[in-house]
Amino acid sequence: MQYTSPLEDILRTNDRCSCGRAHSCSLQSFYVLPDSSEDFLPELLGRFGARRLHFISSSSAMEALGERVHSRMSSLGYPVSSSVFPPESGFVCDHVSAGDLLIHVPYGTDVIVAVGEKTVCDLAKFVCSKQHLPLIFLPVSASSDTFSMPEAEFTENDRRIRLPVPAPTVIVADISVLSAAPTSSSGAGVASLLADIVSLSDWDLCSSVTGSSRCSELSGLLSDRCRDILRRIENGISPKDSTLMSDLITCLVLAGVISDLTGTLLPVRGSESCIARTAELKLVSEDITDISFETLRGIASLYCVRMYEYLRKNRPDTETARQDFYGIDRVYFNSELFRVFGEKEGHRILSSFGGENYYQTEGRMRRLNLLSRIYDEVMPPLWSSLPSSSRMTSLLRTLSVPTSFYDIGFTREEILDILIWGKELSGSYDITKLLADFLVLEKAAYTMV
Numbered sequence: 001m002q003y004t005s006p007l008e009d010i011l012r013t014n015d016r017c018s019c020g021r022a023h024s025c026s027l028q029s030f031y032v033l034p035d036s037s038e039d040f041l042p043e044l045l046g047r048f049g050a051r052r053l054h055f056i057s058s059s060s061a062m063e064a065l066g067e068r069v070h071s072r073m074s075s076l077g078y079p080v081s082s083s084v085f086p087p088e089s090g091f092v093c094d095h096v097s098a099g100d101l102l103i104h105v106p107y108g109t110d111v112i113v114a115v116g117e118k119t120v121c122d123l124a125k126f127v128c129s130k131q132h133l134p135l136i137f138l139p140v141s142a143s144s145d146t147f148s149m150p151e152a153e154f155t156e157n158d159r160r161i162r163l164p165v166p167a168p169t170v171i172v173a174d175i176s177v178l179s180a181a182p183t184s185s186s187g188a189g190v191a192s193l194l195a196d197i198v199s200l201s202d203w204d205l206c207s208s209v210t211g212s213s214r215c216s217e218l219s220g221l222l223s224d225r226c227r228d229i230l231r232r233i234e235n236g237i238s239p240k241d242s243t244l245m246s247d248l249i250t251c252l253v254l255a256g257v258i259s260d261l262t263g264t265l266l267p268v269r270g271s272e273s274c275i276a277r278t279a280e281l282k283l284v285s286e287d288i289t290d291i292s293f294e295t296l297r298g299i300a301s302l303y304c305v306r307m308y309e310y311l312r313k314n315r316p317d318t319e320t321a322r323q324d325f326y327g328i329d330r331v332y333f334n335s336e337l338f339r340v341f342g343e344k345e346g347h348r349i350l351s352s353f354g355g356e357n358y359y360q361t362e363g364r365m366r367r368l369n370l371l372s373r374i375y376d377e378v379m380p381p382l383w384s385s386l387p388s389s390s391r392m393t394s395l396l397r398t399l400s401v402p403t404s405f406y407d408i409g410f411t412r413e414e415i416l417d418i419l420i421w422g423k424e425l426s427g428s429y430d431i432t433k434l435l436a437d438f439l440v441l442e443k444a445a446y447t448m449v
């Protein structure tokens with residue numbers, strides 16, 4: 001069987017890293033095969049000593065790969081039960097689908113094999129975490145960096161929540177299948193990588209300003225890989241370029257793995273994710289669920305890069321920011337928060353402000369004092385590590401991915417709310433909070449709408 005395991009070094013390493021920590025993650029193996037990935041199953045299942053299998057997929061993924069995988073599993077003589085959901089665009093990962101799945105996994109199942117995209121993967125991760133089972137996942141598109149992440153996204157009432165669950169045990173990427181997926185799927189994958197570059201810059205900014213820990217080795221590795229892919233797709237993605245497709249899925253899996261290795265979502269979820277989630281909350285509350293988080297994150301990352309660019313063009317003054325800050329008007333703040341996020345989410349955000357929060361005057365003054373000293377040292381490397389907003393826009397356009405919140409129907413007022421208030425969903429420090437510390441976030445947002 002011809003396969004490669006491009007992340008072997010990272011997944012296997014137990015040595016202490018240069019950041020001082022010993023990293024570990026739940027994904028044990030990642031394989032890339034040119035085609036016929038179903039033929040790899042006997043070897044994989046043998047390693048787990050499996051006796052009874054459960055198979056999870058969606059009807060659309062069945063056509064792409066699921067049928068072949070399912071019949072290969074059955075031909076091996078294992079008892080195989082299965083749960084096949086509607087196409088992934090037609091259902092969400094929620095407690096109904098998860099509950100339905102849980103009751104259909106027979107007692108005595110040893111291994112779960114799932115074939116699909118993000119929703120199938122999230123459901124399978126959730127069920128495996130409940131039943132302590134190993135999960136072998138075969139993606140049918142290179143569309144997301146969440147496959148290998150230690151979380152599952154659930155839709156609950158009118159919002160989406162992310163539950164901590166272990167990543168799959170094994171991920172197998174079949175390049176012939178990924179290359180046959182619609183271009184928009186790989187486009188969403190590339191948008192995720194663009195967004196990861198923003199997250200990595202925010203992570204760097206956060207550790208410089210708050211002193212929180214950061215692994216520069218893993219951060220540098222992901223950043224190099226993402227930028228390499230972006231450089232190679234300058235003129236679009238050719239599905240025939242199997243090396244590129246292999247590197248794209250490897251980079252997406254690596255992003256999730258790095259969030260697992262570092263024990264924090266910061267390398268892959270920065271200001272752009274908070275902005276994307278704010279946009280998502282608005283869409284979900286209006287029952288619009290067909291726009292993926294990856295798409296929103298791609299758009300949001302473009303706005304965040306423009307925020308970094310705003311600071312490059314308009315040097316903020318710490319002294320003015322110190323003098324003009326009179327503390328937060330609580331009544332106004334709360335009423336705006338409820339207006340933008342609604343009552344329930346607003347209360348949830350307020351209750352998440354515990355202990356020394358971002359808005360307390362002393363903390364803010366301390367940050368401004370620090371920034372007046374380190375600004376010229378911290379910002380230039382971040383500016384040079386980010387692609388320019390015009391380059392990002394043309395990249396996203398080549399991939400037929402939306403480049404603005406206007407493209408998905410938001411009004412100017414809604415976009416301003418999303419850009420200015422998205423930071424309330426973040427528990428860490430990032431570019432939006434830096435702009436807010438300098439009292440220029442609103443000004444910057446107005447230049448973008």
Ligand SMILES: [Zn+2]
Nearest residue numbers: 017018019215
């Ligand atoms: Zn490290």
